[in-house]
Amino acid sequence: MKLKDILSGNFPAAKRYKAGYEQMPEYLQDPYLGLSTSNIGKVSKGLLETKVGEKGFDPRFDPRAKEQLKLQNLKTIVDTTGVNKNIPTISLANFEGRPFITSMSDRTAAGGKLLGVNDVMFNRPVDYFGGQDFMFQFPYAWSSGQQPTKAIIDQARLMKQITGQDPLYIPHRMAPTGGDFSPSTGETMLNYADAAMGKSDAKNLDKVISKLIPNWSGINNPESINQFRAAPDTVRKKLKSIMNTDFRDRGGLGIGEARLAIADPKQINAPDAGIMNIGQIFADKPMVMSSGHPAYPRAVQGEGLGRVDKELKIFELLPQVVKDRKMIDPKNPSPQDMRALQMKPYAGILTPELLKILGYWYKYSGLNASAIFWLKFFASHSFTDDSVTVSIFDIMQNVSWSDNASNIFFDILMSVFTYGFID
Numbered sequence: 001m002k003l004k005d006i007l008s009g010n011f012p013a014a015k016r017y018k019a020g021y022e023q024m025p026e027y028l029q030d031p032y033l034g035l036s037t038s039n040i041g042k043v044s045k046g047l048l049e050t051k052v053g054e055k056g057f058d059p060r061f062d063p064r065a066k067e068q069l070k071l072q073n074l075k076t077i078v079d080t081t082g083v084n085k086n087i088p089t090i091s092l093a094n095f096e097g098r099p100f101i102t103s104m105s106d107r108t109a110a111g112g113k114l115l116g117v118n119d120v121m122f123n124r125p126v127d128y129f130g131g132q133d134f135m136f137q138f139p140y141a142w143s144s145g146q147q148p149t150k151a152i153i154d155q156a157r158l159m160k161q162i163t164g165q166d167p168l169y170i171p172h173r174m175a176p177t178g179g180d181f182s183p184s185t186g187e188t189m190l191n192y193a194d195a196a197m198g199k200s201d202a203k204n205l206d207k208v209i210s211k212l213i214p215n216w217s218g219i220n221n222p223e224s225i226n227q228f229r230a231a232p233d234t235v236r237k238k239l240k241s242i243m244n245t246d247f248r249d250r251g252g253l254g255i256g257e258a259r260l261a262i263a264d265p266k267q268i269n270a271p272d273a274g275i276m277n278i279g280q281i282f283a284d285k286p287m288v289m290s291s292g293h294p295a296y297p298r299a300v301q302g303e304g305l306g307r308v309d310k311e312l313k314i315f316e317l318l319p320q321v322v323k324d325r326k327m328i329d330p331k332n333p334s335p336q337d338m339r340a341l342q343m344k345p346y347a348g349i350l351t352p353e354l355l356k357i358l359g360y361w362y363k364y365s366g367l368n369a370s371a372i373f374w375l376k377f378f379a380s381h382s383f384t385d386d387s388v389t390v391s392i393f394d395i396m397q398n399v400s401w402s403d404n405a406s407n408i409f410f411d412i413l414m415s416v417f418t419y420g421f422i423d
Contacts, residue, residue: 046081047115052260057268061176062256070254075118076261079125083111084136090278090306093360095350098168099159101152101281102314103142103345105171106179109264111137114188117253117261122191124222126184129293131264132171133304135279141169141302142279143291149298152345156283156300159347167347169279169302172314174342175272176259182295183229186236188258189243190228194219197251205247212239229294273313273333273341279304314341316358318348 053072061071110130116122135141142152152169159167179185193205202219210216212235217223228236244255253261260268267276281302291299315322315330315337322330325337333341348354 046079048078048080050076050078050265052076052263052265052268055269057260058176058270061259061263061268062254064256067254067256070257071260073118074257074260076114077116077121078128079113079115081112084133087133087136087304088306089309091309091360092278092350092358093355095168095278096352096355097163097350098165099163099347099349100168100170100317101155101159101345101347102170102172102275102317102341103144103148103152104174104178104342105132106174106182107131107176107263107267107270108179108182108184109262110134114261116195117188117192117257120192120196122195123220124191124194124225126187126191126262128262129182129184129295131179132173132267132276133264134293135169135277135302135304138292138299139303140288140291140299141281141304142171143288143293143296143299145296146298148345149287149296149300152281152300153283153287155345155347156281159349160283163349166283166302167281168305168350169281169300170275170308170314170317171277171279172341173267173270173272173274173276175338176263176268179259179262180237180240180255181233182262183236184262184295185255185258186228186240186243187225188261189240189253189255190219190224192253192258193243193247193251196253197247201247201250201252205243205252208242208246209239271313272338273315275308275312275314275317277304278306278308310359312358317350317354318346319354319357320348321346 052074057071059068062068108131109128110133112128113125114122114128115125130137134143143149144152156167156169159165193202197205197219206216206218209219213227213231215227217227228239231239240255240258243252248254270276279302281300285301288299288301289297291297293299313331313333315327315333319330321327321341325340327333327337
């Protein structure tokens with residue numbers, strides 16, 4: 001099925017939905033039915049068409065010059081049914097004294113299904129498993145292989161023994177290629193080939209794959225996805241490389257396009273080592289032996305709590321690691337620093353001193369809730385005195401709060417109104 005058929009509503013299911021929609025009372029008709037940039041005859045609630053690369057993306061999804069243009073024009077059709085959209089924003093300041101565990105996370109999306117790329121609609125969807133948002137789509141804090149999962153649980157139990165509290169789980173972001181271990185990248189390439197490739201090229205591709213995966217059922221057979229998932233990572237990696245180099249211009253999809261198509265839109269241009277979500281590990285509970293994730297079979301029991309309220313790098317939460325590695329700037333880790341962080345889970349405690357360094361100074365300011373609200377609002381502004389731009393945020397972090405906090409607060413507000421805001 002082609003995208004033009006979807007957009008025109010020219011397929012049986014769409015016609016049935018359209019007929020039902022037209023019989024609904026007007027007050028029940030959703031004005032947002034259909035794709036975000038298309039109408040589809042108001043028949044496809046939950047489908048989202050996105051020009052993924054339009055707002056910018058990390059060029060490392062595929063650094064090849066010719067592929068960059070393809071990424072800029074990439075469109076995805078996603079069924080967002082079942083995606084958890086009620087994720088609260090929470091502050092690390094709410095968790096003073098709590099221990100935390102961190103380990104790496106790829107940028108793949110969680111929740112929903114990829115139905116098509118560009119003008120090609122798949123014959124079978126690609127499930128989004130995640131990724132950072134795994135904790136909001138599954139009833140667990142995290143999933144991984146046997147050894148990484150055991151390491152996280154062991155670390156969590158140690159931190160609970162020390163602090164008496166279940167630790168938070170705060171994953172940090174990998175590079176754009178970090179999602180290649182997940183089968184979703186290869187599945188996207190296979191499903192695209194199944195829907196778009198001519199018979200001759202499809203036959204040649206099947207012939208190549210059958211040399212890597214015994215008893216290969218063929219790209220047109222749904223069983224091929226299970227065979228691909230069951231293959232060792234080395235085989236999946238080689239197969240993706242072959243499809244990328246030998247078949248992407250023969251009706252196939254390049255690996256960069258596949259990476260971007262399964263990526264979480266919130267993270268396509270986000271920095272490495274950044275944190276986004278906060279979960280909680282139930283340290284006393286055993287490992288889950290079947291997580292539901294095709295790439296990461298084990299799971300850590302726990303739950304997702306929310307999205308962190310400010311942009312931070314994980315090294316900012318690990319001052320001892322920064323000191324031990326003699327890092328110059330925790331906000332700009334080197335590739336070597338990133339690699340070291342990916343070798344095992346790390347742990348820490350959200351002490352008052354750390355929270356102040358992270359910018360949550362207002363929690364300890366002695367100000368009332370109303371004053372804190374306005375200070376947080378004004379913290380994003382600056383004022384000028386004799387052509388010198390001063391950040392209110394910087395002032396408030398260096399104020400001696402042993403003075404009368406209220407007087408300081410109003411003095412700063414008077415300065416703001418006297419000198420005026422600048423962008």
